Amino acid sequence: MTRIEVSRSGGFAGLSRTWSVEVSPAEAEERWLPLLEQAEAENAETLQRDRFIYHIVVVGYRDATVPESAVQGPWKELLERARNAPPEEPAEELPDEPAEEPGGHT
Amino acid sequence: MNAPVHTRCSIVPPYLLSRLAGLEDPRHHNAAAAARRALVQLDPIHSARATAPRDPSRGAGTAVVLALRRTISDAYGTETLPGEAVRREGDPPVGDVAVDEAYDGLGATYGLFQEVYGRSSIDDAGLPLDATVHYGQRYDNAFWDGFRMVFGDGDGEIFGRFTASLTVIGHELAHGFTQYTSNLRYQGQSGALNESVSDVFGVLVEQRVRGESADTAGWLVGEGIFTDQVQGRALRSLKAPGTAHDDDVLGKDPQPATMADYVETTSDNGGVHINSGIPNHAFYIAATRLGGYAWERAGQIWYDAATGGNVPEDCTFSRFADVTVDAAKARFGEGSPEVEAVGYAWREVDVL
Numbered sequence: 537m538t539r540i541e542v543s544r545s546g547g548f549a550g551l552s553r554t555w556s557v558e559v560s561p562a563e564a565e566e567r568w569l570p571l572l573e574q575a576e577a578e579n580a581e582t583l584q585r586d587r588f589i590y591h592i593v594v595v596g597y598r599d600a601t602v603p604e605s606a607v608q609g610p611w612k613e614l615l616e617r618a619r620n621a622p623p624e625e626p627a628e629e630l631p632d633e634p635a636e637e638p639g640g641h642t
Numbered sequence: 643m644n645a646p647v648h649t650r651c652s653i654v655p656p657y658l659l660s661r662l663a664g665l666e667d668p669r670h671h672n673a674a675a676a677a678r679r680a681l682v683q684l685d686p687i688h689s690a691r692a693t694a695p696r697d698p699s700r701g702a703g704t705a706v707v708l709a710l711r712r713t714i715s716d717a718y719g720t721e722t723l724p725g726e727a728v729r730r731e732g733d734p735p736v737g738d739v740a741v742d743e744a745y746d747g748l749g750a751t752y753g754l755f756q757e758v759y760g761r762s763s764i765d766d767a768g769l770p771l772d773a774t775v776h777y778g779q780r781y782d783n784a785f786w787d788g789f790r791m792v793f794g795d796g797d798g799e800i801f802g803r804f805t806a807s808l809t810v811i812g813h814e815l816a817h818g819f820t821q822y823t824s825n826l827r828y829q830g831q832s833g834a835l836n837e838s839v840s841d842v843f844g845v846l847v848e849q850r851v852r853g854e855s856a857d858t859a860g861w862l863v864g865e866g867i868f869t870d871q872v873q874g875r876a877l878r879s880l881k882a883p884g885t886a887h888d889d890d891v892l893g894k895d896p897q898p899a900t901m902a903d904y905v906e907t908t909s910d911n912g913g914v915h916i917n918s919g920i921p922n923h924a925f926y927i928a929a930t931r932l933g934g935y936a937w938e939r940a941g942q943i944w945y946d947a948a949t950g951g952n953v954p955e956d957c958t959f960s961r962f963a964d965v966t967v968d969a970a971k972a973r974f975g976e977g978s979p980e981v982e983a984v985g986y987a988w989r990e991v992d993v994l
């Protein structure tokens with residue numbers, strides 16, 4: 537499998553978040569690598585402030601930086617998949633439900 | 643044919659459209675920029691006051707310079723801008739809290755710039771103020787798109803609605819102010835200064851509405867936009883950068899307070915939301931050293947610096963510090979407590 541990492545920085549809060557998704561090597565090569573190649577030509581200075589910036593890495597191949605204002609179509613699909621992908625290395629003994637707090641019930 | 647990434651370059655800034663309509667051609671960029679600097683070098687306070695009618699409601703037709711014209715639109719959870727206009731200037735509250743907070747916040751921000759600094763809207767030419775609320779689904783952000791402010795409702799788990807803090811509204815509108823004045827490039831140190839100018843005027847809007855002096859104010863940006871599940875009071879602190887929040891999910895507030903902790907990074911346009919902590923803290927030190935209401939003296943100096951035509955688009959921290967010291971001298975005189983406080987503040991954060 538090929539891993540695609542999505543790091544989001546910027547935004548009003550300036551807080552970084554990272555997500556990742558595993559895709560087949562064939563999908564990476566056919567769909568996502570060509571998309572990242574296109575992005576490399578983009579270098580737009582805009583008037584937009586406090587928008588998110590996405591840094592996308594097809595691990596072992598290439599990376600690209602995409603401003604939020606350009607996240608449409610297949611970019612949106614890729615980012616949604618990464619955001620919604622389950623963490624592939626869950627911490628051991630992750631509880632299914634939040635632990636009850638003492639005295640939490642009335 | 644297959645171009646999902648939209649090129650957004652060469653958007654002509656609105657100040658060129660409105661003031662220099664004959665120079666839209668990009669080849670005239672330098673001439674237009676020079677003309678813009680010449681315009682802002684005209685003393686904006688005295689020129690605005692001289693032309694201002696005492697009562698803007700009188701003398702229709704001459705009140706244009708000082709008219710506050712707000713339009714709040716609702717995107718209804720879509721990412722389509724501007725959305726539907728739901729509250730215009732003079733309309734009563736509509737009962738939607740985000741709409742009404744945005745309306746009031748635009749008014750408070752306009753009030754700071756107009757009543758304290760004599761500036762007619764963010765462009766000093768009465769630009770109507772537009773905002774869109776309820777943008778996107780669970781959207782964790784607020785931004786300035788070059789023409790309007792846009793506010794998300796938050797995801798409900800970490801962030802609530804972004805209009806809940808007046809500092810956020812003032813911050814976004816101040817990006818428009820910077821766009822029409824110094825136009826600080828949104829990258830590296832100049833980008834961090836762009837962010838800091840927005841944080842400074844954002845907190846000043848709130849302090850003025852609350853009647854807080856420099857020593858009693860909280861100096862927080864974004865207080866009240868976290869849900870109560872988050873360990874943290876706010877996004878940023880001008881008083882103590884790096885201490886605004888410390889949460890399992892969000893992590894610790896990454897802002898430095900001095901140059902010793904300046905963060906070199908390629909993300910976030912070179913850490914514009916991180917290193918803004920340094921000029922933010924300098925403003926806090928200057929304002930508290932002077933005491934009283936921060937918008938009166940420290941705020942005036944920062945305003946003069948931003949509008950005086952001496953801040954280049956690629957300004958460094960040290961250049962900006964020099965410009966604020968010069969602005970303090972020009973307004974308050976050599977050897978004044980204001981000049982001393984501003985120089986002291988920049989030395990404390992290791993910029994000067």
Ligand SMILES: [Zn+2]
Nearest residue numbers: 585586837840
């Ligand atoms: Zn900002």
